[in-house]
Amino acid sequence: MSTYDPATFNLQRSANTQKRFAIIVAGGSGSRMRSAVPKQFLLLNGLPVLMHTMQAFHNSHPKPQIILALPQNYHEYWIQLCADYKFALPYQLVSGGHTRFHSVKNALELIPNDALVAIHDAVRPLISSAIIEDAYLQATKHGAVVVAVKSRDSIRQLKSGETKSLLRDEIYLVQTPQTFKASLLKEAYEHPYQESFTDDASVAEQAGYAIHIAEGSYQNFKITFPEDIAIAELLMK
Numbered sequence: 001m002s003t004y005d006p007a008t009f010n011l012q013r014s015a016n017t018q019k020r021f022a023i024i025v026a027g028g029s030g031s032r033m034r035s036a037v038p039k040q041f042l043l044l045n046g047l048p049v050l051m052h053t054m055q056a057f058h059n060s061h062p063k064p065q066i067i068l069a070l071p072q073n074y075h076e077y078w079i080q081l082c083a084d085y086k087f088a089l090p091y092q093l094v095s096g097g098h099t100r101f102h103s104v105k106n107a108l109e110l111i112p113n114d115a116l117v118a119i120h121d122a123v124r125p126l127i128s129s130a131i132i133e134d135a136y137l138q139a140t141k142h143g144a145v146v147v148a149v150k151s152r153d154s155i156r157q158l159k160s161g162e163t164k165s166l167l168r169d170e171i172y173l174v175q176t177p178q179t180f181k182a183s184l185l186k187e188a189y190e191h192p193y194q195e196s197f198t199d200d201a202s203v204a205e206q207a208g209y210a211i212h213i214a215e216g217s218y219q220n221f222k223i224t225f226p227e228d229i230a231i232a233e234l235l236m237k
């Protein structure tokens, strides 16, 4: 039996009425995949990886407005791919940037301050609606949220030639979506680019914001290396 909790109800109502955006970052070249076209276009069970990812966000409730960041020189290729696969869900297209940071920054220009925004790697196609929806909900409450999983292995740090075991319960492996109040993220992205930025949370953290962790999933892995396509296909069965 579920009980009525007014605080949760109000939070959920506020999260559901706030305008939602999803930035799908697909501006990379996929150098580690070493494929003929960037990995976001490779076929996964007969459909390009990027289409699976966009469909996952389109299927979540309430549907976010999708902004896709894609290298300028692949816009025509992508539009042809959409025609070939009869892929017709609504989205806005922007140019990818030199780094992931610059791709996100381009897309943020289309987002109003009073929205919620999720940033998601195009190459994490196994994301579930439940995780997407929970991330938006948590962002309403905490402002800056990353989904992450705990390490399944023991953790050891190598520093100055010596190794030391770390408490694995204190270590999280960060995934996407990374979801924010848009005003917070847009402000963070006004700060200058640093090479140490690997994700949106590191940009927000550098700007002084606390980052909340929400439960991710081991299936929500990033397609990075050649063997990852076969693994993703197995997990989708």
Ligand SMILES: Nc1ccn([C@@H]2O[C@H](COP(=O)(O)OP(=O)(O)OP(=O)(O)O)[C@@H](O)[C@H]2O)c(=O)n1
Pocket (backbone or CB within 6 Å): 025, 026, 027, 028, 029, 030, 031, 032, 033, 038, 040, 069, 096, 097, 098, 099, 100, 101, 103, 104, 120, 121, 122, 123, 222, 223, 224
């Ligand atoms: N200039 C860039 C670089 C990366 N990304 C996106 O950020 C996500 C995570 O990056 P990663 O897996 O590193 O993708 P690539 O940069 O494409 O791969 P690699 O590092 O192997 O070249 C991907 O969806 C990628 O398309 C982006 O939007 N713009």
Ligand SMILES: C[C@](O)(CO)[C@H](O)COP(=O)(O)O
Pocket (backbone or CB within 6 Å): 100, 121, 174, 175, 176, 198, 199, 200, 222
């Ligand atoms: C954003 C990210 O996917 C979170 O795990 C990750 O930081 C991207 O890193 P990469 O160096 O681009 O693979």
